[in-house]
Amino acid sequence: MTAYQNSIDQASPNSKTMLRAINALEPYDSSNINSDRFKTALDHKIVRNINGPALFLSRKTIRENLRALKSALPGVSIHYAVKANDHPDLLKTVAEEGHRFDICSAVEIDKAAQAGANPIDLIHTHPIKSNQEIQDAINKGVRTFLIDNPDEIAKFDNYRDKVKLLVRFRAVSSAESAAAVQCNLSFKFGCAPQEIEELVNNINIRGIDFAGLAFHVGSQCLAPDLYLKGINIAANVISKLQTQGIDCEILDIGGGFPVEYVERVPDIETFCRPIRKALSSLIPPRVKMISEPGRYISASAVTLLVNVIGKSVRDGRPWYYLDDGLYGSFSGRLYDHCSYQALTNRNTTWVKSTLAGPTCDSIDVIYDDILLPPLQIGDTLVFPVMGAYCQVSASRFNSLRQAETIVVD
Ligand SMILES: Cc1ncc(COP(=O)(O)O)c(C=O)c1O
Numbered sequence: 001m002t003a004y005q006n007s008i009d010q011a012s013p014n015s016k017t018m019l020r021a022i023n024a025l026e027p028y029d030s031s032n033i034n035s036d037r038f039k040t041a042l043d044h045k046i047v048r049n050i051n052g053p054a055l056f057l058s059r060k061t062i063r064e065n066l067r068a069l070k071s072a073l074p075g076v077s078i079h080y081a082v083k084a085n086d087h088p089d090l091l092k093t094v095a096e097e098g099h100r101f102d103i104c105s106a107v108e109i110d111k112a113a114q115a116g117a118n119p120i121d122l123i124h125t126h127p128i129k130s131n132q133e134i135q136d137a138i139n140k141g142v143r144t145f146l147i148d149n150p151d152e153i154a155k156f157d158n159y160r161d162k163v164k165l166l167v168r169f170r171a172v173s174s175a176e177s178a179a180a181v182q183c184n185l186s187f188k189f190g191c192a193p194q195e196i197e198e199l200v201n202n203i204n205i206r207g208i209d210f211a212g213l214a215f216h217v218g219s220q221c222l223a224p225d226l227y228l229k230g231i232n233i234a235a236n237v238i239s240k241l242q243t244q245g246i247d248c249e250i251l252d253i254g255g256g257f258p259v260e261y262v263e264r265v266p267d268i269e270t271f272c273r274p275i276r277k278a279l280s281s282l283i284p285p286r287v288k289m290i291s292e293p294g295r296y297i298s299a300s301a302v303t304l305l306v307n308v309i310g311k312s313v314r315d316g317r318p319w320y321y322l323d324d325g326l327y328g329s330f331s332g333r334l335y336d337h338c339s340y341q342a343l344t345n346r347n348t349t350w351v352k353s354t355l356a357g358p359t360c361d362s363i364d365v366i367y368d369d370i371l372l373p374p375l376q377i378g379d380t381l382v383f384p385v386m387g388a389y390c391q392v393s394a395s396r397f398n399s400l401r402q403a404e405t406i407v408v409d
Pocket of ligand 1: 081083084102125126185216218219220254255256257292293294295296
């Protein structure tokens with residue numbers, strides 16, 4: 001046993017005490033949350049003497065999530081969406097498990113390549129890219145790109161011998177998507193289904209390779225039906241194109257697979273069952289099927305530990321100030337429209353309180369109406385599902401210390 005492991009074991013009794021008393025802040029059954037992950041995070045915080053906010057990354061959970069999704073959608077290859085969380089150890093784990101990447105910028109290409117990816121296996125999924133980004137991506141060896149309009153296709157005229165293009169369409173209307181997903185991705189991107197064939201013809205006329213079709217139902221999707229709509233549209237277009245002698249090599253069903261934050265979501269096997277059935281019954285076996293999961297792979301693999309650094313009572317309501325906030329790891333409260341479960345070791349009366357971040361800005365409030373037990377300066381709060389769209393969108397506002405990431409296994 002290493003000295004480090006020894007010190008971890010010595011830390012455990014403290015953490016166990018804390019964990020036994022942990023309670024959900026809102027009425028919620030947390031029995032299915034894997035408390036081993038909190039224990040590990042708390043152990044590392046103690047042993048490494050971490051005083052500031054810290055994100056604890058579990059590579060084991062990344063592997064488990066990849067395997068669970070692979071088993072739920074066996075014929076569908078995984079291109080992890082780097083945008084969700086680009087930590088080098090996470091990306092390396094994805095590559096080691098034999099999966100590929102979805103990237104949307106030259107810097108993401110470099111990050112995926114550093115993790116071991118071959119650029120030719122990357123998919124550039126950004127529907128609207130600058131000429132410079134396209135040139136950089138091609139110079140770095142990327143060959144597969146997405147488009148959703150004629151002007152974007154024209155940008156590839158000078159690279160017609162080097163690239164192949166997927167047409168991204170809207171599986172559902174923006175309004176339908178908004179009702180069933182946390183982040184509506186049909187608002188900004190994706191052509192209408194009736195525009196697909198014209199775009200395919202445009203690609204062919206320009207002498208560029210047409211690779212296939214892509215859709216993204218929106219992120220944190222709670223309704224598998226949305227995928228079924230996308231698959232149905234794709235199946236119809238694939239068979240029509242077939243009659244014109246045009247082959248569709250790839251169907252990309254995007255990301256969107258949900259994780260449990262505050263509300264219950266179906267497990268991945270249950271969620272994917274109808275998608276799996278639709279793919280096998282509607283999509284010809286010669287079509288290569290791929291997915292671009294981000295959130296499902298990374299969210300549950302990161303636990304955030306933050307500290308109460310100040311408190312006050314404002315108009316009779318307790319306020320607690322944390323060392324991380326909206327400008328930091330909680331940026332997803334704004335950009336990702338996400339609510340995160342919080343856990344504490346205190347367990348007395350619960351009163352409506354405000355939980356604020358550390359910056360000077362008044363917008364930096366994480367929750368302004370949350371039931372909390374009385375907290376003390378120095379208390380640690382645990383946020384268990386903080387691995388997607390959290391620290392990637394954090395800023396350096398106020399030049400405060402950002403949460404560091406600790407790899408725990
Ligand atoms: C093009 C594209 N692919 C994949 C993803 C990842 O989606 P998710 O994290 O919902 O799986 C996103 C998220 O914004 C995206 O825009």
